Amino acid sequence: PAPLLTPEAHFGSRMGADRQLAPADAIERYFEQIAAASDRVELADLGKTTEGHRTIGAIVSSPENIRNLARIRGTNQRLADPRTLPQDDARALAATHKAVVAIGASIHASEVGGTQAANELLHTLATTEDAGLLSVLQNVVVILIPSLNPDGHRLVVDWYQKQKGTPFEG
Numbered sequence: 233p234a235p236l237l238t239p240e241a242h243f244g245s246r247m248g249a250d251r252q253l254a255p256a257d258a259i260e261r262y263f264e265q266i267a268a269a270s271d272r273v274e275l276a277d278l279g280k281t282t283e284g285h286r287t288i289g290a291i292v293s294s295p296e297n298i299r300n301l302a303r304i305r306g307t308n309q310r311l312a313d314p315r316t317l318p319q320d321d322a323r324a325l326a327a328t329h330k331a332v333v334a335i336g337a338s339i340h341a342s343e344v345g346g347t348q349a350a351n352e353l354l355h356t357l358a359t360t361e362d363a364g365l366l367s368v369l370q371n372v373v374v375i376l377i378p379s380l381n382p383d384g385h386r387l388v389v390d391w392y393q394k395q396k397g398t399p400f401e402g
Contacts, residue, residue, distance in 0.1 A: 236269050236359050237262075239351040247348045251396060253389045254348055256285065256382050262351055263290050263378065270358040271295040272369065281383045289334075289377040292357045294370045297330055304330050304373060334375040341384025350378035 242262045245252040254262075267275035272295055278287040297304060307329050310317055317325075335353075337346030354376055360366060379385045395401050 236266055236355060239355055243351070247352050248345070253344055253392055254351065255389045255393075256379065256386045259347065259351060259378050260286060260288055263288055263354065266290070266354055266358050272298060272358050273354070274298055274301065276375070278377065281381075283383045283386075285382045285386065287377070287379075287382055289375050290354055291373060291375055292354065292369070293330070293373040294366070297370070297373055301373070304332070308332055330371060330373050332373045332375065334377065336377040336380040338378075338385060339380040341381055341388045344385065344388060347379045347385055350376055354378075 239254075239262065240246045242265070243252075243254045243258060247254065263275055267273045267290060272292055274291045276289045276291055278289050281287055291298070291301065307325055311322060311325055311329065314322060335350075337350045338344060357365070357369065357374065357376075360369075392401075
C-alpha cells in the first residue's frame, strides 16, 4: 500500500505552525482519506451539529479489532449494565475484552490545539511500526473525535482567516 499522507502534506503546513489553522472541512477530508487507506481506521459519523455540519470520529485499532468492531461493540454493550450480566460472565468477558477509549478534542470553540493535534495523532496511530504502540492498538479501540464542537471550530477558524494580517489578528 502507498504511504498515508502526513498532515503536513495534506494541509500544506505543519500542525501547530504559527498563523496556520486547519479548517473543519479539510480535517474531515483528511480523516476520510486515512480511513479509506488504512486497515486500522474506520470513520464514524456521530451526527449533525446544530448548524447541520458533520461530527466525525475515527475508530482506530489493530486491523483485527477493526474487522471485529461489531463483536467488540456488542461485548461493550453487555458489560455496560452490571444488572443484566451474571458476575462470572462479566469477569470472563472483561478478561478478554478490548478497552475502548474516546478522545474528544476541543469542546470550546477557541480550543483549537486539540483539533489540530488530532490529525497528527490519527496519522501516528494509523502508520506506526512501534512495537509498544502496536501492542496498545491490539488491546485498545480508540475513538478519536477531532472536534466536539465543529460549529465553534468553523467560527473561530473563519474569523481568524478573515482577521489574519489585520490589527485584530493578535
